[in-house]
Amino acid sequence: MNIFNSISSFTSTTKTIVTIGTFDGVHIGHKKVLNKLHNLALEKQAESVLLTFFPHPRMVLQQDLDIKLLNTIEEKKKRIASYNIDHLIIHPFDLEFSRLTAEEFVKNVLVDQLNICAIIIGYDHRFGRNRTATIEDLINFGTKYNFDVEQITAKEIDEIAISSTKIRNALLEGDIATANTFLGYNYTIHGEVVEGKKLGRTIHFPTANLQVDESYKLVPKNGVYMVTVEVNNRMFYGMMNIGTNPTVSDSEQSIEVHLFDFNESIYHQNITVGFLEHIREEKKYDSLSDLKDQLEKDKLYCLSRLKNYS
Template identity: 55%
Template sequence: MKKFDSIQSYNSNTSSVVTIGTFDGVHIGHRKIIDNLTEQAAATGLNSVILTFFPHPRMVLQKDVSIKLLNTIKERTDILSETGLDHLIVHPFTKDFSRLTAIEFVRDVLVNQLKTKKIIIGYDHRFGRNRTADINDLIEFGKTFDFEVEQISAEALNDVAISSTKIRNALHNDGDVAKANSYLGYEYTIEGTVIVGKGLGRTIQFPTANIAVKESYKLIPKDGVYLVSATLNSEKVYGMTNIGQNPTVSDEDTKKIETYFFDFDADLYGKEIELHFLKRLRNEVKFESVAALKEQLTKDKLQSLDLIKAYHNA
C-alpha cells in the first residue's frame, strides 16, 4: 500500500475505485466495505483508493477538541496497510478545503486527480460547501463525468456506525476491552513513550513503565487495571496496566498510564511501547495503605497469570 499525504501528491495513470470516510478503528464493519473495494478494483484492473482526512472535520469546523478517536493516523495507516488496499490518501482537512463546491470536489478531486471510475459511498453521504450535495447529486455527476456510484446500504452503514459507537462506549464508559476487541477484530492498542516517573512502584516490588501518549485525541480506556501485552526487545511480554490517578500513593489529578511487566527488568526509559489491551481486571481503588495496595497487586498478578494460561490453552 502506498500512502499519500495529500490529494495533490497522488499520482497514477491507472483509474480507480474510491471510497471516502474516516475509517476510525478500521473495525469489522469497515473491513466489509474495504474488502468490497479491493475485490472490485482487482477484478477490473483498477486502483483501490481510500480518501480520508486529518484532522477530523469536527476538530476544524466545530473546534471540537473533546473528540476522541480509536486510532492515531499512524495506527490507522498500519492497519489499512494489511487490508490489500492499493493507495491511502490522508488529506489535510482545512476550512479552505471544506469550501470546495460539489462540482469542484467531483471534477478536480474525484475525476481529474483520482481518475475515479467507481465510487463506493454511503446513501447518506453529503459533500461540497456546507455539505449541500448528496448521493443523488453524485449519481448525476457520475453520468456527466463517466463514473459509477455504488451505494452502501443503510443496513451496512448502521453496522459500521453501531460498531464505532459500541467500541467507543465499551472503552470509554465500561473499559470493556474484550468487547471492543471483538468489534475491532484485533486488540485495542495505545502507543507512547516511556517517561520517568516517581519510582514508587519499585519500592513495593512492582516497578512500572510510565507511558506518555503524544496524541491528545487518542481514546484512553476507562480508569482501571488491565491485562496487557507488548513486544519488548523482540519478545512478547505480558503485564498489568493501571490507568488513572493512582490515588493510594498520589494526590495529583493527572491521569497516568503505568504498566508493570511480568518477568522483565530492562531499562525502558525513552523507548516507544505499544500496549495491547486484553482484559479489564478491576476498577482503580484508593487503598488504606501501601501494604494493602501491594496485596491487591499480588492478587491481580495471580489472576493475570491464570488468564494468560487460559489464552495459551484456548
Template identity: 50%
Template sequence: METVHSIFKFIPTQETYVTIGTFDGVHIGHQKIIKDLVAQAKAYNKKSVLLTFFPHPRMVLQKESSVRLINTIDERIQLLEKTGLDYLIIHPFSREFSRLTALDFVRDILVNQLKISKLIIGYDHHFGKNREGNIEQLTEYSHIYNFEVQEIPAQDIDNVSVSSTKIRNALKEGKLKTANDYLGYNFSIKGKVVDGKKIGNTIGFPTANIEIAEDYKIIPKAGVYVVKAIIAEQSYFGMMNIGNRPTLNGDSQTIEVNFFDYSGDLYGTYINVELLYFLREEQKFDSIEALTNQLKADKVQSLNYIQNNIN
C-alpha cells in the same frame, strides 16, 4: 501501498476505484468496505484508492470539540498497510477544503484529480459543504460524470451497527471486549517509556510509565487492564493501570504497565501495548499494604485470564 499526503500530489496512472472517510479505528465495517474495494479494483484492472483526512474534520470545524480518536494517524496508516490497498491519500483537512460543494468535490476531486471509475462508500455517507452530499446526489452525479457508485450497508454484530463512535463510547465505559470485537483486533496504546516516581519498585511491582505524544488519542476508562506488548520481538504480558493513583494522592492521569516476566530497561523506548481484558475499576485503598495486596490479587487474576484465553 503507497501513501500520498495530499489529493493534489496524487498522479493516477490509470482509472481508480475509490472509497472515502476518516476510517477511525479501521474497524470491521471499514475492513469490509476496503476488502470489497481492493477485490473489485483488481478484478477490473483499476487502482484501489482510500481517501482520508487529517486532522479529523471535527477538530477543524468544531474548535471546542473534545473528539478523541481510536487511532493516531500513524496507527491508521499501519492498519491500512495490511489491507492490500494500492494508494492511501491523506489530505490535510482545512476550513477552505470544507467549503467545497458536493458538486465541486465530485467534479474537481473525484473525477478530474483521482480519475474515478467507481466509488464504494459505507452506509449513510455524507460529504461536501455542510455535509450536503448524500447517496442520492452521488448517484445523480455519477450519471453525469460516468462513474459507478456502490453503497455498502452497515456491518452488524448481533444486529448492532458498528461505528467508530460506538467503539469510542465502549472504551470510555470500560467495555473493552465490545470495543475489540467491533475493531476486529485489540485496541492498543503506543507511547514513550518515561521516568516515574518509582513507587512500584518499592512494593514489588515496577512499572513502565507510558507518555503518549498525541493529545487526540482516546484513553480508555480508568482502571486495571490485562495487556500484552512485543519487546525485542518477544511477547510479554502484564497489567496496566490507567488513572490518577488515588492511594498515592496522584493529581494527574498516568498510564503504567507492570510486565510479569520482563526485567530490562525500557526508559526512552517506544512500546505498543495491546489491551486484552478490563480487570477492575480504579479504587483508593486505605494503605500501601492494602494496595500491594490488591495488586497481588490482580496479578493472579491476570495470569488466570492469560492461561485460559490466550493461545
C-alpha cells in the same frame, strides 16, 4: 500500499476505484467496505484508493467538541495496509478544503486528480460546501463525468456506525471484551516510556510510565487491566493501571504498566500496549503494604488467565 499525505501528491495513469471516510478503528464494520473496494478494483482492472482526512473534519468544523479517536494516524496506516489497498491518501482537512463546492470536489479532486472510474460510498453520504450534495447528486455527476457510483447499503452503514459507537462506549466503560469483539483485534495504545516517581519499584512492582502524545487518542476508563506489551518487537504480558494513584496522592491521570518476567530499562523507548481484560476499578488503599498485597492478587489472577491468550 502507497501512502500519500495530500491529494495533490497522488498521480496515476491507471483508473482508480475510490472510497472516502474516516475509517476510525478500521473495525469489523469497515471490513466489508474495504473488501468491496479491493474486489471491485480487481474486477475493473483498476487501482484501489482510500481517501481519508486528518485532522478529523469535526475537529476543524466543531472545534468546541473534545473528539477522541480509536486510531492514531500511524495505527490507521497499519490497519488499512492489511486489506491489500493500493493507495491510502491522508489529506489535510482545513476550512479551505471544506468550502469546495460539490462539483469542484468531484471534477477537481475525484476526476482530474484521482482519475476515478468508480466510487464506493454510503447511501447517506453528503459532500461539498456545507455538506449539501447527496448521493443522487453524486450519481448525476457520475453520468456527467463518466464514473460509476457503488452504494454501501443502509445495513452496512448501520453496522459501521453501531460498531464505532459501541467500541467507544465500551472502552469508556472498561468493557474490553465488547470493544475487542467489534474491533476484530485487541485495542492498543502506543507511547514513550518516561520517567515517573519510581514508587512501584519500592514495593517490587516496577512500572513503565507511558506517555501518549496524541491528545485525541481515546484512553479507556480508569482502572487495572490485563495487557500485552510489545517492546522492541518482543511480546510480554503485564498489567496496567490507568488513573490517579490515589493511595500515593491525588494527581493527574497516569498510565503505568508492569511487565511480567521483565527486568530491563526501557526509558525513552516506544512501546505498544494491547488491552485484554479489565480486572478491577482503581482504589485507594490505607498503605503501600495493602496496595502491594492487592497487586500480588492482581498478578496471580492475570497469570491464571494467560492460557486463554497464549
